[in-house]
Amino acid sequence: KNEVEQSPQNLTAQEGEFITINCSYSVGISALHWLQQHPGGGIVSLFMLSSGKKKHGRLIATINIQEKHSSLHITASHPRDSAVYICAVTGDSNYQLIWGAGTKLIIKP
């Protein structure tokens, strides 16, 4: 079993829909990261969080430390949000990043 599991693996939605991507982890963590990888391949960090909730524009990330679970929400989704969204956690013992396999999101106009 992978230490960081994302669901769904693939998600297709219509423009304007509310999107939720989930991340569950099985190790102790110091922080959780959400990143975005565009079709061209570039990777951009979206959020780093260790508790609660963060918001940036139409993106919201939440984390529940007790349940070892995080969600990334996209409100009013747009075709330009189409990308792979990656969850990664920083282990609390060796500080290395443990990566999820990613969720491929396609937003249709």
Add this chain to the structure above:
Amino acid sequence: NAGVTQTPKFQVLKTGQSMTLQCAQDMNHNSMYWYRQDPGMGLRLIYYSASEGTTDKGEVPNGYNVSRLNKREFSLRLESAAPSQTSVYFCASSALYPLAKNIQYFGAGTRLSVL
């Protein structure tokens, strides 16, 4: 502001050939990383340099060597390329290590095919 620059963007090698992937950052970051990304898998850490003058093995170091040339530059060398090293390689940097306190900035990636 260029951020993290990787060269080359694409490369095709024959089995047994050697090559060096270059990475440079202009953000005065202390820590740099090399990852590989294979289809259906998460990023895997090959080597990292927590600070200038230090390098450490990551999850998949076999078949690779690295050099932290100075604070800006961190290169990855394949001494004798194998088809299993066909992958997309990403360089990243962060202000400090450990990553619990810092986010990473990524280069655009190098697509390497080994025939």
